[in-house]
Amino acid sequence: MRDFQIPGRSPVFxxxxxxxxxxxxxxxxAIDILRRGGNAMDAAIAGAVILGICEPHMTGIGGDAFVLWTPPGSDKVQALNGSGRAPGAADAQALRDRGLDAVPEDGAEAVTIPGAVEAFxxxxxxxxxxxxxxxxxxxIDAAERGVPVAPRVAMDWAGDADRLSGAAREHYLPGGRAPSPGTLFRAPAQAEVLRRLASQGRRAFYEGEIAEDMLAALAARGGVHTAEDFAGAEATPAAPIAGxxxxxxxxxxPPNGQGAAAILLAQILAQFDLAALDxxxxxxxxxxxxxxKLAEDARNRFLADPAHADAAKLTDPATARRLAALIRPDAVLPDPAALTEAIHRDTVYITVVDRDRMAVSLIYSIYHGFGSGIASEKFGILLHNRGAGFTLEQGHPNEYGPGKRPxxxxxxxxxxxxxxxxxPFxxxxxxxxxxxxxxxxxxIADxxxxxxxxxxxxxxxADGGVLKLERGYPDSTRRALEALGHQVxxxxxxxxxxxxxxxxxxxxxxxxxxxxxxxxALGY
Known part of the structure; x- marks a missing residue:
């Protein structure tokens, strides 16, 4: 039990x-949806979509989603991949010929077809x-009436505002600046998109005027996306992986997410008696x-589009044992070369469990803060930049290419x-x-x-050659890590x-x- 004299949070029961x-x-x-008779999936979708209005720098209908869930009364976990694909005309060699060694984070090249709406x-x-x-x-109601900007949202909004360009600045910088805490943020154009989705289904988003609005924004930036790319968006069932x-x-x-890297990391750490440590x-x-560092290197080498990834290498316990043997308690490994992806934090997550014990674990993102920074002019749909997760290394499983998921x-x-x-977590x-x-x-376990x-x-x-420690660590830990050779x-x-x-x-x-x-956390 926590010390109630120290600021903190209690679990919610x-x-x-x-x-x-x-x-x-x-x-x-989400709770309102459950009390109206909806199940955990209904509640997770409703909550996720409203997060795109509450935290537009983190997520939105121009992004991707991955979902795990269990049907009522079952412990069999199911998965759906709601990530989008690169356009059919994507060409890594064309980018290399331009002298690029990475997919530009703020260019149309980084925009894969949004997959979250199809998944939902x-x-x-x-x-x-x-x-x-x-x-x-x-x-729809929140987008029309407006939502008060929360304190953490306001901090991130201000920090990421420079990523916005063109029409995105008009839609997401009311009055020309990032909103302060408590300011009402309205998105009436997105409300119209959601109304059309509600009445017409997925075709309202991936075909017709809304898709044309997104295509026009991409074409203005040199994008090679087509109406066929948008119309062909499809979420695909997947088999979960475990360790x-x-x-x-x-x-x-499973891939193209990095869940296999989490399993590998956990299985490497299982080789050590962490419970005996402070x-x-x-x-x-x-x-x-x-x-x-070792798990990240393996992730960058082997994880990619499901048709090209080799997750089995990462989830094999023998791989974890071999990598654990490389770790020295008194020395720092050099950082592996970063083959792909800049590290960013911009994502939302929602989990719901209902009375029938259906459990949903849903994550939904536009990747970097405000995604690519590109928004469609009429409807203000922020387009994610997940294509920046590709590499331009020729022959790599995660090489940028037509119809691939990054x-x-x-x-x-x-x-x-x-x-x-x-x-679910x-x-x-x-x-x-x-x-x-x-x-x-x-x-929890140790x-x-x-x-x-x-x-x-x-x-x-451990990120980019430094070891980031939040302020809650004691100074003695920082000094000891620096003595080992970490740049803290x-x-x-x-x-x-x-x-x-x-x-x-x-x-x-x-x-x-x-x-x-x-x-x-809220419950009833």
Whole structure:
């Protein structure tokens, strides 16, 4: 139990249904949907879409989504890949001929076809109860009436505002500047998009005037996207992957997400007796940093579009054992060469469990802050830049190419114990996410923390040649890590943000929400 004299959060308990996410309005929306008779999938979709209005720098209908879920009364985890593909005319050699060694983060080349809307439409029909029109109504109302900008959102909005260009500045910088906390943000043009989606379904987004608006914005930036690329958008079912850690099973979405890297990292750390270490001491932070360098290198070499990825190399326990043997407790490994992806934190995550114990783990993103910075002129749809996750290295599995899905950083997850799903969870934060998953799991399995304490605990991340330590670490840990050879820095912003719902044997739900964000867990 936490010390109630120290500021913090208590877990949230309920029995009939629960949502944990990064904005209170989205959590409340999800609970309202559950109380109206919707199931966990209905609630997750409704909450996710409204997050695009509450946190437009993080996510929106111009982005991608990955989803894990369990049907009511079942512990069989299902997966849907709602990430978009590169246009049919994508050409890596053409970019290399321009002298580029990476896909430009703020160019039309980085915009793959948005996949989240297709995923939401598919899941609302196949798994939901209430219908798409009911699920979009709260977001339509919020976009029209406006939502007060939350404090963490305002901080990130101001920090990412320079990424916006052209029509995006008109839609997302009201009055020409980033909004301050408490300012109402309205998006009436997006409300119209959602109204058309509600009445006409996916074709309203991927064909006709709305698609033409997005195509025009891309063409003005030299994009090679076509109407056929948008009309052909399709979410695809996938088989989840899993690995074990201290008697628990970590279930992840398969490639093109980086879930296999989270499994590899957890299995590397399982080779060490972390429970014997100080959770905030230098030994644990060092082992975690070294293990992530090795897992990151493997991720960059092998993960890509599902048709080109080799996730089995990463989930094989023998690979983890071989990599763990490379870690020295008294020395720092050199950073592997970064083959792909700039590390960024811009994602939202929502998890919902309903009275029938259907569990949903959904992650939804436009990648960098405000995505590509490109928005369609009439409807203000911010287009993500997931194509920046491709590499231009010739022959690489993740090489930019026609119809391919890029390496994605966003990964929903679940824990399973004794065959029973016990916790849908996610930890946002771009490239941090595998480290976040492994650390959250270790906090619970090795140090006996409850989910809220596991999210609250300070974080460390080996990133780009430095070791980022949040301010909650003691100075003695920082000094010891520096003596080992780590370049220790305090990150400018918190590392990620997480949400989780534990499904107890008793039937009680225990929700946890990261204080690094504005959100909460709500139940009834």
């Amino acid at each position: 309920a029995t009939r249904g629960m949502c944990a996410t990064s904005h209170p309005l989205a959590a409340l929306t 439409c598919h899941l609302a029909e196949s798994e939901g109860r209430l219908g798409l029109d009911a699920l979009l109504a709260p977001a 074990s850690y201290r008697g628990r099973e970590l279930v992840e979405h 959770p905030l001491g230098p030994e644990r932070a060092h082992l975690e940093a070294e293990a992530w 390496l994605h950083t966003i990964i929903p997850a679940m824990l399973r114990e004794g065959g029973r799903v016990t916790m 996610g930890v946002m934060g771009g490239g941090y996410q595998p480290t976040g998953h492994a650390r959250f799991l270790s906090n 140090f006996g923390m409850d989910p809220q304490a596991a999210l609250d605990a300070p974080r460390a991340f 820095v305090t990150p400018e912003r918190p590392l990620g943000g997480g949400q989780a719902i534990m499904i107890r044997d008793s039937g009680v739900l225990e929700g946890a929400s990261d204080p690094r964000k504005d959100g909460c």
